[in-house]
Amino acid sequence: MEIFIAQLISGIALGSIYVLLVTGFNLMLLVAKIIQFAYPQIVVISMYTCWGVLQLTDNKFLVILAGITVSIILSILSEPIFRKITSTQGVDINASFIASMGMAMIIMDVMSHSINYGFPVAFPPEWIGGNLLSFGLITVSKGQLYALMGGIIAVLIFFYLLYRTNQGRFFRAIAENRYAACLVGIPIIKTSIFSYFIVGVLGGITAILFSMLIGSASPWLGEFVALKMLAVSIVAGLGNLKGGLFCGLILGILEAMAMGYISGSWSNAIAFVVMLVIVLIKPQGLFGSRI
C-alpha cells in the first residue's frame, strides 16, 4: 500500500507535466490549426535556457523570466512559418506536422552538437529542492508539489481565459469555425498570434516545472516526450482539451504503475499497448476529436 501510494504520487506529478504539454499542443491545434510536434523541443530549449541562466545567477525570478521569454520568442518565431503553411494550403495539419518535425530535428541536433558538449544538463539541488513530506517511502518532493500545483493553476488560468474572457471566446470561435469567426469580425491573425504567445507562456511554465520535477534535461528528452504528447492527444481525441487533461494525468499514472508493477523490461511497451488498443477500438479518441 505504501508503495502504491508513492507510485501514485509520482505518477500524478508526471501526469501534470503531460497535461501542460497536451494543453498547449491542443490549443495550437484548435486555434492555429497546426500540429506543433516541436512543442516539447521548445520546452526543452527553454529548460536549457533556465540552466544556462542558473550558471550565471542565483536569482530565481530571473531564471523563470528567461525560461518563459525564450519559450515565448521561439513559439512566436514559428508563427510566420506555420501561417505560411496554413495559408498556402488551406488548413492542412499534415503539412504543419511535417514542418514541425523538421524543426524538432533541427533543435535536437543543435542541442546535441553545441550545448554543454551534448551532455545532459543538471539543475542544482537548490533549484530542485528536497523532500517536503516523507513517511517511509512515501515522499513528496518540492518539484512534485510544484509540478502538480503549477499544473493545476496554469490549467485553471488557461481555462478561465478560454471560457470567461473575450479573447477566449475568440479562440473557441476560431476553433469551432474559422470562416464564421472571420465573418463576425474576429481578428483571425491577431488571435492566432496571441495563441502562440499563450502557448509560449505555457511552454515556459512547463519547462520550469519539468526541470524542477526531473532535475535535468538532455537533447533527446524532447523526442521521448513528444511521442507521448502526441499519443495522449490522439487517445483523448485531437483538440479535446478536457479529454487531454484526463488522459495526460492517466498516462502519467499508468506509466508509473507499469514501471512499478509490470515485471520484465516490458514496462515501456505497456503504455503503448494500451494506447494502441484504445486507438484501434476508438479511432476518434476516447473523448472524440474536435478537428
Next chain:
Amino acid sequence: MKNKFFRSFSLPLIVIGMILIFSFNIWGQEVVVDEWRIPFLNCVTGPIASIGEYMSWSANRAAEEINAAGGVRGKPIKIEIIDTGVSKDKAMEEMAKVVDWALVVMGPVPEACIMAAVPIAVKAGLFCMISSTSYEYTVEYFPWTLSWYPPTEEKLPPITAAWAELHPDMKTVVQFVEYSIAWPPMAKAHAIGLESVGVKMLKDVDVPTDAVMFEPLVLKALAQNPDGIVLTCSPEKAAKIIIELEKKGWEDKSKILVFSSADDTALYTTGGKSLDGISIYNYINLYLDDPRWQAFREAYKKDHNGIEPASLSTNYYDSVYMIKEAIENTEITGDPSKLGEERIKIRDYCRNVKGFKGIQLTWDMTDGVPTGKGAFLFVLENGEKKFLAATK
C-alpha cells in the same frame, strides 16, 4: 695469382653485396606515403555525440603526440574523423569508402554501425580497430576485429565479487538493467559475480530506454528491501536513480555500484553532489602515478570544462599507439600495391601484440582477446575517485 686475388677480394665483395642487398631491401621497405591517414568512423552527431567527441579528442591527442615526436617511420599520422551518426547506412557507405585505401580503420563506435559496417570490411580484408564496445559484438567478426575487453563473463564477475567482499553485511542486491546494446549480458555477468560470493540477487528492475521519471523504478527496487544496488544503465539514468534513492532515504551509498559504461561525463554532470560515496568500477585509474597519464588527464580536463576523463576516453588513444607500433614493427610502407598484405600484417600484429604499453596499463593480446586487463573499483569521495581494488 688470379685465385688469390679473387680470394682476397671475395670477402669484401660478399660484404658489399650483402650491404647492397640489405639496402635494396631497405629501399623496398621505405615508406611511400606522405602521411599515414587513419580513418576513424566515429559518432559525433546524434544521441551519443558526447561519447564520440571525447573519442575523437583522444585519438587526435595521440596523433599530435606521435607527430610531435617525429611521426611514424618519419611521416606524420593523421586521424580522419568520419561521422557515422548512429545510422547504419551512413556507416556502411563510409566504410565502403575507406575499404579502397585504408590500411586499418578505427571504429565504428555505435553498435548498430558495427553490425552493419564491419561485414564490409571483413569482405575487403580490412582490419577494424574497435575498442569501444564489448566482446559480444566484436567476436562475431574475428579475426578482422579485436576485442578491447576480455569476454564479459570473465571480466565482470571478479569485480562485482570484489565489491561484495568489501561489504560483508550486504546479503541481497537489486540490479537496475536497461535493455540496450550489450548491457543485459553485462548485467548477467554482474549477477554471476555477486552470487559467487553468496549474495542473493533480488528481482531485476528494468529501466525503460525512454524513461524520464525514475521514482517508480526506485520504489519498485526498495520494495524488495535490498542491501545493495547495482546500476547497469546509461550514465544519465544511473545518476537520476541515485538522486531518487537519496530522496527515498538510502543511506550507505558505497553499496550502490555503478557499472563501467555509466562512468561517463553525463553521470557527473547529472548526478552532481548526490554521487558522493557511491562505488564505481571502470577501466581507468585516474590517480595512476604516471607522467604520460597525468598529462593526458590535465589536457582532457582543460578541454572539457574541468571534467575528469571518462572510462572510455583512453581506448582510442591507445588504439592509435597500437597502430603506430604495428606500422613500425612490421615495417609497413603504405604502398597501395601491397595494401592487402600490409593490412594483414597490421591485423596480426595488433591481435597478438605482447606487452603493449597502454596509457593505463600494459597488456598482452592473444588472438584478439586481451589478457592481463583488469578493472578498477573506486569509491567516490568529494567528487574524487578513491581507489579501492583492482582485478586481473
Next chain:
Amino acid sequence: MSEVLYYFLGFTAIYILMGWALYLPYRVGQLHFLIVACMAVTAYFGGFAAREWGWPFILLLLVGISIGAIIAFVFSQAIGKAPCFTVVIVGLTSVFIVKTVIENWELLGGTIGFFHIPTVKYLLPIIYILLLIVGFLIYKIDHSRLGRAASVVFVDREVAVSLGIDIKKLGMFFQIIACAIAGMAGILDAFFVNSVSPEFFTFSMISYLMCILFVGGYTTMWGVILSAFILQGIPLLFPSEVASWRQVIYGALLVIIILIRPEGLISRKMLWGLKPKFSFNNK
C-alpha cells in the same frame, strides 16, 4: 563497381521502396508508420529463417510480402478509414512494441542483434528488378480508378463518399500494398546489411522516410525516387564537417520545402507540364 556506389545504390533502392510504402497510404491522407514495424518484423524473420533454417531467398521474399500484407490486413480492419493522426499513432506505437518484443527475445539476439545473415549473389540487380516491378505496380495503381479515387479522398472525404467511393476499402487496399512492400524491403534490408539490430528501426528512420516522401513530393511516385537519391547522397558528397550536421540539413530541407514548394520537388502539375496532352482546364 566501387563499393560506395554499391551500398549507395542498394540503400537508395530500399529507401525508395519504403518511401513508396509511405507514399501509397498517404494517397488517401494516412501517414502509415506501421510499415517500419513490418520492415522490422520481416527483417528479423528473414534473417533468422535464412541463417537457422536455411530458407532460400526467393521463398523468404514471398513470405516477407505475405507477412507484411497479413499484419496490415489485421490492422486495417480497424484503421482502414481512420484519420491521419490515428494512423500515425498506431504506427508509432507498433514500432515501439515490436522493438520491445525483439529486445526481450533471446533467440533473436535480444538487445545485441542478429549477425551473419547469409548473402545472396546479384543482390543489387535483384533489388533493382524488384524496384522496377513495384514501381510499375504503383504506376498502374496510380493511373487506375483506384488512384483517381484516392486523389478524391485526399482532397475531400465527403465528396469521395458522395461519389460512391468506399473509403475504408480503399484505405485497406493501400495499407495492405504498402505493408507488403515494406515486408519485402525488410527481407532485402536483412540480406543487404547481413545483420539486424533493434537499433536499426527507430524514430530517426521514420523521420528520414518522412523527409524522403515530403521533400520529393507526395503527389506523385517520382518524388520519392528523386529525394531518396538526393538525401542519401548529401552525406556522401559533402565533407564530413558539413555532413555531421545531416539532421539539421534534413530538418531544414523539410521546413523549406514545405514553405516554398508544399507539394515537394516533383509535383503533379509539374508532370502535367512535361506531358504534351489535351488541354485540361484545372479550375
